[in-house]
Amino acid sequence: xxxxxxxxxxxxxxxxxxxxxxxxxxxxxxxxxxxxxxxxxxxxxxxxxxxxxxxxxxxxxxxxxxxxxxxxxxxxxxxxxxxxxxxxxxxxxxxxxxxxxxxxxxxxxxxxxxxxxxxxxxxxxxxxxxxxxxxxxxxxxxxxxxxxxxxxxxxxxxxxxxxxxxxxxxxxxxxxxxxxxxxxxxxxxxxxxxxxxxxxxxxxxxxxxxxxxxxxxxxxxxxxxxxxxxxxxxxxxxxxxxxxxxxxxxxxxxxxxxxxxxxxx
Ligand SMILES: [Zn+2]
Ligand SMILES: [Zn+2]
Numbered sequence: 001x002x003x004x005x006x007x008x009x010x011x012x013x014x015x016x017x018x019x020x021x022x023x024x025x026x027x028x029x030x031x032x033x034x035x036x037x038x039x040x041x042x043x044x045x046x047x048x049x050x051x052x053x054x055x056x057x058x059x060x061x062x063x064x065x066x067x068x069x070x071x072x073x074x075x076x077x078x079x080x081x082x083x084x085x086x087x088x089x090x091x092x093x094x095x096x097x098x099x100x101x102x103x104x105x106x107x108x109x110x111x112x113x114x115x116x117x118x119x120x121x122x123x124x125x126x127x128x129x130x131x132x133x134x135x136x137x138x139x140x141x142x143x144x145x146x147x148x149x150x151x152x153x154x155x156x157x158x159x160x161x162x163x164x165x166x167x168x169x170x171x172x173x174x175x176x177x178x179x180x181x182x183x184x185x186x187x188x189x190x191x192x193x194x195x196x197x198x199x200x201x202x203x204x205x206x207x208x209x210x211x212x213x214x215x216x217x218x219x220x221x222x223x224x225x226x227x228x229x230x231x232x233x234x235x236x237x238x239x240x241x242x243x244x245x246x247x248x249x250x251x252x253x254x255x256x257x258x259x260x261x262x263x264x265x
Contacts, residue, residue, distance in 0.1 A: 027066040041094035057167055062190065070190070075142035079135055084127045092120070149193045149220060150204025155179040159204060159220065161191060171220060183220050200226040 028036065034048045043051050055061045060073035069077075080088050096117055102108035128135070149159045149171055157175035164170060169191075173181040185191065189208045196205040198219040209215040216234050219227035 040090040153202045
């Protein structure tokens with residue numbers, strides 16, 4: 001939109017209605033993310049892939065062809081943005097890296113850079129410690145819907161998603177240590193509560209959302225007969241999809257061969 005001055009004449013006859021939609025935010029591939037980090041001066045050639053792997057391992061990003069931020073990542077960013085914006089902005093990291101580069105090339109004193117960085121981090125930690133309770137409450141409420149799957153049949157408390165020490169997710173009863181009920185969870189795909197309950201065992205039905213957005217609903221209880229049945233159907237579907245993919249690949253390869261043959265003739 002052009003800016004207008006008071007009393008300016010506007011040509012209303014030539015106004016065109018355009019059907020432009022706001023473009024959705026970009027989804028990045030790993031290479032795209034690395035390029036973006038390069039542009040923002042974040043990390044080095046060797047640390048950038050390591051940083052991305054760390055984000056994935058900690059459950060902040062998912063997907064490969066199109067990397068998306070998980071709900072927890074969005075929650076962490078928005079809560080930190082509110083309380084201590086400097087942590088979430090690339091400027092700070094880029095500045096520290098730049099300083100280190102200057103130390104490495106002998107253009108700055110190591111002690112000077114260490115003191116400066118220490119001072120900066122001290123200020124940040126001070127803010128985070130002061131506001132830790134608010135930050136924790138906000139994070140908890142932002143991720144509550146993600147984490148709760150439904151009720152425990154044994155004690156009636158909530159079953160929630162937890163991350164084990166070796167970074168595997170599983171469902172556990174929030175009544176722990178009184179109730180030690182746990183269930184294994186698929187490690188891939190976003191999990192959602194459906195609010196439904198299994199008619200066979202009474203445990204919650206969860207939805208596993210795949211990368212393309214479609215999902216399957218299964219009983220949380222891996223020992224339930226219904227779940228075993230659902231699992232078979234799901235696995236058969238996966239197999240079918242895989243076979244269809246292979247078939248397509250073969251067809252393409254065949255076509256390619258024909259084309260090269262024609263060219264040779
Ligand atoms: Zn329980
Ligand atoms: Zn069941």
